[in-house]
Amino acid sequence: MDNFLEIETSVKRVFNSFRHEVDGILDRKLTGGEFRVLSLISSGVNRTTDLSKKLDVSASHITAITDSLVANNFITRHRSEVDRRIVVLELTEEAKEFVASIEQKKKEMIVRRFSVFTEEEREQFQELLKKLAEN
Template structure:
């Protein structure tokens, strides 16, 4: 039983390290001026303008976190913000042409990084990891509901 707990503790520690390293690799190999979360916001905006609240829900972030990321994207000219015509309290975010150009360039770099990260893993190993992570996410969601 103790060995089982130690294994799970080591797995949790390794998982945290993987997440931290992925963020580090992103900033080192992809783009030093655009965070992974900002990239995810731009990617979500490919479908057109979206309410900040909808972006937050889709990316599973708080509205405050999205607002902070949106501020940076607007500042860099990658997105623009505007208020709803029917309800001025509603804020929309829309990707600019510059943002689309940046998204395309970073998308290619991201593809290369992902390919490098999973080099040497078979399709079955990748599927096993997906099953593991999905089970872990399901456990987390259940804990969040308690």
């Protein structure tokens, strides 16, 4: 295929465009990484080891992010009642509301961005992305 460079350029442009729009939605309150951690905690991933595996980053990186989130009153840490070695992370009420608000804005952005496609094109695009991700 001679158009690899064109494909690469288009993928980068779309990715960067989405990232900038999400950064705008976050309104500089959090980094993208911090929001991903909040989002995962919201979905039930509440231990640092699980977060580092899910995000494929070091435990020390997760510790730095969670330190910032604790300092900014987005999460709390406490020891597990079952195993005191395990630290469990929980969203504060403020963070729960923030995550829900951001997720709604992201959903609206995705719907708007993908409205350029017909329903059939969206389904094809989803299948192609799935195929690419599984390869």
